[in-house]
Amino acid sequence: MKNFKKEVLESGITLITEKKTYFNSISIGLWVKTGSVYEPAELNGISHFIEHLFFKGTASRSYKDINREIDLMGGALNAFTGNELTCIYTKVLYKNYDNALNLLIDLMFNSLFPEEEIEKEKDVILQEISGVQDDPSDYSMELFHKDLYGNSPYALPILGTEDTISGFNRKKILDYYSSRYNPQNVVISAAGNLDHDKIAESVNCYMQKIVSKFDNVKTDKKLITDKFFGDFVHEKDLEQTHFLIGLEGVSRLDKDFFSVEVLNAILGGSVSSRLFQEVRENKGLAYSIYSNSVFHKFDGFFYIYAGVSPKKFALSKKLIFEIIDEIVSGNISDDEISNAKKHIYDGFLLGMESTSQIMNRNAINEIYEGKYIPKTQVLKDIEKVDRHAVKKAADRLFLNKAGRNISVLGKIK
CATH class of the missing domain: 3.30.830.10 (Metalloenzyme, LuxS/M16 peptidase-like)
Incomplete structure (x- = not known):
């Protein structure tokens, strides 16, 4: 455990690191305690939608800048949304850790969510939903969740539905974002050949520049998990x-x-x-x-x-x-x-x-x-x-x- 450290930073973010000196790389993930089960039914799919919008530009980076920057680090940048969690993550050489942290924090906390990108992304995700319905193994799994969980939030598809996606607008996205993506609801996890104190210093530095735009974190109540057999x-x-x-x-x-x-x-x-x-x-x-x-x-x-x-x-x-x-x-x-x-x-x-x-x-x-x-x-x-x-x-x-x-x-x- 001597190589593992945990610290709650000034911003409220929880930072956890594990040092592994035999690696040249470092993997960093920004994890948010939110996913499809925390969405109101009428906003089903909005967590996944926001995840897509993280890559569409910030105040200081266009989407082309984002892609170019990760390419120049020789790294990988990706994200996923689940029922209960959302994560945006990267893997780079340790020498690039500071640039990688700057990029991840910028994407999660400074994304602009431009209206024109929201409209374009609707079409992308509607195609993604169609792709699931065209793949019998994927579609059978989606139907199974609905059959098993009935009226529980766990029955809702992570991607959302055609109706909910079509109804999204910038205000709905910003309202949901501000209610769930508070730094206190975020865990930054890093593993590799790293220095915990340097990572903490970088996170504190970049989070100081984040404009306060978040609601207070609400304690998540126990979700309905009744099953239907x-x-x-x-x-x-x-x-x-x-x-x-x-x-x-x-x-x-x-x-x-x-x-x-x-x-x-x-x-x-x-x-x-x-x-x-x-x-x-x-x-x-x-x-x-x-x-x-x-x-x-x-x-x-x-x-x-x-x-x-x-x-x-x-x-x-x-x-x-x-x-x-x-x-x-x-x-x-x-x-x-x-x-x-x-x-x-x-x-x-x-x-x-x-x-x-x-x-x-x-x-x-x-x-x-x-x-x-x-x-x-x-x-x-x-x-x-x-x-x-x-x-x-x-x-x-x-x-x-x-x-x-x-x-x-x-x-x-």
């Missing part, structure tokens, strides 16, 4: 039938977090998993099949995705549930548990070879848990998972057969 069929003339099976899950802070991760690796989280081996390799029923666990702040869900021929849908679904029931019965070998743990353990260590992954992990731990979690602790938590823990997680997620959501896109024969 049942069968949902969305008929569409497709060559394949895409279906997702949704089950109860756990939150990011849950004590069974790592047990669920091991369970996922056994069931469908790797190419040696039961679903992949049995449904695809042995039976040839699906080309794409996998499971995954999604961890939110207040809850989570577990799901299985498969793309199959319409005439193989019923058989595929039956086989998937048989595999789930077999795990619930306790038919899990010691080798499966050991191999699943090794898959997660070594995958985690590989991720720590990247400054970007270290930066991401530290930011998420700070935002959700308010603390640094050493690599050694994660490895211990993985190692502690045993047969009893996996069986307990399986019972918790899979035992209630009434708690299963099936969302289908395509044709059923």
